[in-house]
Amino acid sequence: MSEATPKQNIHEYLAELDDIPGTRIYTAARARKGYWINQFAMSLMKAENRARFKADERAYLDEWNISEAAKQALMARDYNTLLDLGGNVYFLSKLFSSDGIPFAEAVSTMTDMTWPEYRQMMLDGGRSPQGNRSIKGGY
Amino acid sequence: MAKITAGVGSSHVPLLGVAVDQGKSRDDYFGPIFAGYDWTREWEKQQKPDVVILVYNDHASAFDANIIPTFAIGCGERYKSADEGWGPRPVPDVEGHADLAWHIAQSLILDDFDMTIINEMDVDHGLTVPLSMMFGQPEAWPCKVVPLAVNVVTYPVPSGNRCWALGEAIARAVESFPEDLNVQIWGTGGMSHQLQGPRAGLLNREWDNKFLDMLESDDDAVRFIPHIEYLRETGSEGIEMVMWLIMRGALGQKVKRLNRHYHIPCSNTAIGHIVLEPVD
Numbered sequence: 165m166s167e168a169t170p171k172q173n174i175h176e177y178l179a180e181l182d183d184i185p186g187t188r189i190y191t192a193a194r195a196r197k198g199y200w201i202n203q204f205a206m207s208l209m210k211a212e213n214r215a216r217f218k219a220d221e222r223a224y225l226d227e228w229n230i231s232e233a234a235k236q237a238l239m240a241r242d243y244n245t246l247l248d249l250g251g252n253v254y255f256l257s258k259l260f261s262s263d264g265i266p267f268a269e270a271v272s273t274m275t276d277m278t279w280p281e282y283r284q285m286m287l288d289g290g291r292s293p294q295g296n297r298s299i300k301g302g303y
Numbered sequence: 304m305a306k307i308t309a310g311v312g313s314s315h316v317p318l319l320g321v322a323v324d325q326g327k328s329r330d331d332y333f334g335p336i337f338a339g340y341d342w343t344r345e346w347e348k349q350q351k352p353d354v355v356i357l358v359y360n361d362h363a364s365a366f367d368a369n370i371i372p373t374f375a376i377g378c379g380e381r382y383k384s385a386d387e388g389w390g391p392r393p394v395p396d397v398e399g400h401a402d403l404a405w406h407i408a409q410s411l412i413l414d415d416f417d418m419t420i421i422n423e424m425d426v427d428h429g430l431t432v433p434l435s436m437m438f439g440q441p442e443a444w445p446c447k448v449v450p451l452a453v454n455v456v457t458y459p460v461p462s463g464n465r466c467w468a469l470g471e472a473i474a475r476a477v478e479s480f481p482e483d484l485n486v487q488i489w490g491t492g493g494m495s496h497q498l499q500g501p502r503a504g505l506l507n508r509e510w511d512n513k514f515l516d517m518l519e520s521d522d523d524a525v526r527f528i529p530h531i532e533y534l535r536e537t538g539s540e541g542i543e544m545v546m547w548l549i550m551r552g553a554l555g556q557k558v559k560r561l562n563r564h565y566h567i568p569c570s571n572t573a574i575g576h577i578v579l580e581p582v583d
Contacts, residue, residue, distance in 0.1 A: 172529075174459075180531045181458060186502030187539050191458045195368065202368040209364070209386050244500065253499040254363040254456055261388025267317060268570045271503045282504060286568040290495075290506025297535040 183299050188247040198250020201238070204228045205255040208262045217262065243274050305403065305477045305484035309350065310550040310558070311343070312518065312577040313436055315359060315491040317428040318570040320392050323435045336574050339564025340436050343578055346561065347437050347445075352487040354400045356407075356449045356473060357430055358549045359491045360456065362387070364427035371457050372419035374469060376411075377426075377450035378404040385425035394431050394440075400447035403480055407449065410476035416469055426450060433491045436576075446487075455492065455543050460530065466545045467526035470552025477553075490550030492543025494565075495536070496572035505538040506573045512565060514544060515577055518551050519560045525551070540572075550579075557582040 181189040188194065195202075204225070207213045217224040225235045237245040238259070246256060253271075260270035272282035285291060297303050322333040329337065364385040366372065379399045384391040411418050429452075434444055451473075454460055461469075470488070477486050494511040497503050517525035526548055533542045551558075562578040 177459065177530075181534070184502070184534055184539070186500045187497065187534070188500055189458055189534065189539060190456060195371075195457050199368050202363070206363060206367045208388055211386070211390070214388070247499055252363070252368075252456060255368065258363070258388040264389070266570070267498070271498050271571055274500050275503050276501060285504055286506075286571065289508070289567055290573070291497075291502065291504040293505055293507050293510070293536055296502055296505060 183301075185296050185299050190252045194250045195252070196250070198246075198252065200229045201234050201246060201249060201251045202255035204230060204238070205251070205258045208258040214262045241273070243270065247274075305480040305482060305486050307474050307477050307486050307488055307553055307581065308352070309487045309561075309581075310554045310579045311433075311437065311487060311489040312547045312550060312575065312579075313433045313489065313491050314493055314569070314572060314574045314576070315429050315432040316569045316572045316574065317387070317432065320428050320432045320435055323440060324393055333569075336566050336569055337436075339566060339574075339576055342562045343437055343576070344439060346578065350487070351485065352446045353484040354403055354447045354449060354486045356451055356477075356486060356488045357433065357491070358451045358453060358489060358546045359429035359433070360454070360543060360546065361452045362427050362429055363456070365421070365424035365452070371454055372452065373454045373461055374416065375419040375421050375452040376404055376408045377421045377424060377452070378408055379422045379424070382424060382426045382448075382450065384431055385427040387427055391425075392428065392431055394435065395443045397426055397430065397434070397444060397448050397450070400449055402482075403477075403484065403486075404449045406480050407473060407476040410479060411469070411472055414472045414475065416472055421450075421452070424450075429491060433489055451549070453546050453549070455545060458530075460542060461545065462530070463528050463545045463548050464526045466548040467523065467552035470549040470554075473549070474553040474555070488550045488553045490547035492546050493537070493541055494544060494573040494575040495538050495541045497538030498540050498571055500539075502538070504571060506567055507537050507541075508565070508567060508573065510536040511573050511575055515563060515565070515575060518547065518577060518579065519558065521557050523556070554579055554581040
């Protein structure tokens with residue numbers, strides 16, 4: 165029969181999630197903050213909504229309960245800012261799919277590399293975990 | 304009596320679906336990835352499973368930010384390919400096995416797993432890419448599918464241990480289904496990848512292969528890997544590997560490895576694939 169998982173305090177658990185360099189884990193707090201950003205992104209799964217958004221991005225965004233900062237970040241495709249505002253990449257992927265750009269190209273815009281540099285890094289085996297595991301630990 | 308005869312683990316990168324749909328699966332980039340599945344495609348033709356219990360995660364397709372089921376089981380008759388922003392994949396509809404799915408759902412609830420039951424939903428690349436990898440491009444999928452969607456997006460996601468225990472409970476449920484059915488269970492997602500933030504692009508060949516070794520082992524230590532280890536070692540989306548533990552938990556203590564494949568990269572992701580058979 166199954167053994168119980170050692171119980172972990174939720175505060176300690178969440179603190180650990182914030183100790184990863186260059187990463188925003190999609191916690192409940194982020195999910196609450198970014199709720200309407202993500203629901204807006206979901207709406208782009210419908211072809212008629214994509215067409216309306218593309219015709220006038222600002223007007224379409226104004227239909228949603230989204231902050232001005234988030235609207236600006238959405239129009240600028242500033243994905244790191246959107247992560248900070250509670251966006252999640254699986255939801256935001258509806259936006260970059262609507263833009264018709266490859267998933268990896270959109271991902272590369274969140275790094276300090278150009279898309280060709282990022283693609284080459286992946287072909288060369290990807291980013292090493294070395295030094296990228298923990299902010300506090302630096303390992 | 305229904306029986307789980309094999310377990311399959313596989314990445315479900317959306318670009319693999321694009322490669323299949325656009326006829327690129329044998330080009331220089333994708334060829335080495337698909338070659339690792341050739342053995343499995345032939346083996347599946349011999350095995351002819353009646354049903355696949357397909358463990359995957361929905362990528363904000365059927366479930367939006369509103370409702371977040373930790374474990375959801377599809378009990379419907381039929382599922383369509385989701386429009387994920389560029390139109391639905393041109394793949395056959397997925398036929399459910401409502402009798403078996405409802406039997407599993409009821410059994411799991413009596414076994415203390417409080418499942419969410421889904422009657423109607425579209426299924427995204429998380430479910431359809433593994434079908435393409437294992438079955439190619441048939442006019443109709445050669446088996447029925449019981450979708451089992453796991454929340455691996457909003458934290459906390461279920462622990463590896465809970466996933467393993469769910470797999471054990473699914474095996475018990477399948478064995479109590481009266482009809483003779485050849486059932487496989489597939490765990491999908493992973494392996495190492497991170498799709499967000501400045502650390503995006505992280506891959507970890509060494510850790511991924513250690514994970515595959517652990518799946519082959521009689522020891523169940525793999526179920527106790529904490530979330531933080533997946534996140535630090537394999538990237539924020541590497542957490543999808545907990546879904547492979549539902550598959551592994553359903554196979555019992557001893558397994559025989561029939562196929563194993565690993566390739567870096569596919570888009571942002573490390574591709575992993577394993578086929579395991581339970582040993583009595």
